[in-house]
Amino acid sequence: MTTELTRPAPSAGVGNSAVDVLGGEPDDTTLRRFLHGLPGVDAVGLEQRSAGLGTRSIKTASKAWALDTIVRLTDLTTLEGADTPGKVRSLVSKAKLPDAADPSCPPVAAVCVYGDMVPAAIEALGARHGDPDDGAISVAAVATAFPSGRASLEVKLADTRDAVDAGADEIDMVIDRGAFLAGRYGQVFDQIVQVKDACRRDDGTSAALKVILETGELTTYDNVKRASWLAILAGGDFIKTSTGKVQPAATLPVTLLMLEVVRDWHRMTGQRIGVKPAGGxxxxxxxxxxxxxxAETVGEEWLQPHLFRFGASSLLNDVLLQRQKMMTGRYSGPDYVTID
Known part of the structure; x- marks a missing residue:
């Protein structure tokens, strides 16, 4: 079976409050009743669906578009203790023109850095800083004591505000996995709500909030499903698999499960939530x-930067290599891609 990928048009949804969905205030009792009332995940069925989708092909005419789309959906990342402004400037140069030998190569969606590196990233981007849906590049900052999340709420909120005040367009926060696994759902919910509030700027606009679940530490698919719903109910604009610091990071079955949650939320409320697999x-x-x-789970309209991202540091190099090979007639991409 062949999946044809075409560039989608932007779309918008309408929101719905957590109270409306939960049928009550989002305290521990109400959240537990809702989250544990969700249908359990059929692990075998989920993995079989994912494996089946992994064998789908795309038409030859779509291969070049697919590679360019991956570039446009990538958050180019450096999250190391040894990061310097010079390293960030180099990252931004690659973000603006990923293939220096090919000016037609699109830019990436965003650069993702620690909060103290946000000013360096914005300065290096210059006029290219802006909305990735319009072909510009945004700046994402990790916050809330990334990657562990082991800090007081006051520290997490200060971390977020510092990054937003520095000009970050997007905040990638981590949930308190310990609180979640201990069943303190209200605490996790409240922290996401308050971080979301800390993303608001004085002019009334807001940085987008990506909520990192760190699925490799959640152990079960049922926990991933519950954490996805919890993050969305609390106001996350994206749900993100991983920090990239814990293994396993992103996997296709976990991402499929998160996409199914986003699909079900959209059917329930009309609101579109983004998904970001990251790491590995x-x-x-x-x-x-x-x-x-x-494309097969939520639809091709999700294949745009405000609804889907790849969190990656090494993916871009392989995509550029395959893109160059296509242009020279020496493409050696996926064996399941149909060659007409």
């Missing part, structure tokens, strides 16, 4: 599988 996605072959998972 290194090849164009795997990235195209993720595109197919998105």
């Amino acid at each position: 996605i290194r090849s164009s072959k795997d990235a195209i599988k993720y595109l197919v998972h998105v």
Whole structure:
């Protein structure tokens, strides 16, 4: 079976409050009743669906578009203790023109850095800083004591405000996995709500909030499903698999499950929530599988920067290599891609 990928048009949804969905105030009791009342995940069925989607092909005419789409949906990332302004400037140069030998190569969606590196990233971007849906590049900052999340709420909120005040367009926060696994759902919910509030700027606009679940530490698919719903109920604009610091990071079955939650939320409320698999996605072959998972689960309209991202540091290099090979007639991409 062939999946044809075409560039979608932007779309918008309308929100719905957590109280409306939960049928009550989002305290521990109400959240537990809702989250534990969700249908359990059929692990075998989920993995079989994901494996089946991984064998889908895309038409030859779509291959070049798929590779360019991966570039446009990538958050180019450096999150190391040794990061310097110079390293960030180099990252931004690659973000603006990923293939220096090909000016037609699109820019990435965003650069993702620690909060103290946000000013360096914005300065390096210059006039290219802006909305990735319009072909510009945004600046994402990790916050809330990334990657562990082991800090007081006051520290997490200060971390977020510092990044937003520095000009960050997007905040990637981590949930308190210990609180979640202990069943303190109200605490996790309240922290996301308050971080979301800390994303608001004085002019009334707001940085987008990506909520990192760190699915490799959640142990079960049922926990991933509950954490996804909890993050969305609390106001997350994106749900994100991983920090990239814990293994396993992003996997296709986990991403499929999160996409199914986003699909069900959209059917319930009309609101579109983004998904960001991050960590461990290194090849164009795997990235195209993720595109197919998105197109077949929530629809091609999600294949735009405000609704889907790849969190990656090494993926871009392989995509550029395959893109160059296509242009020279030496493409060696996924074996499941149809060659007409």
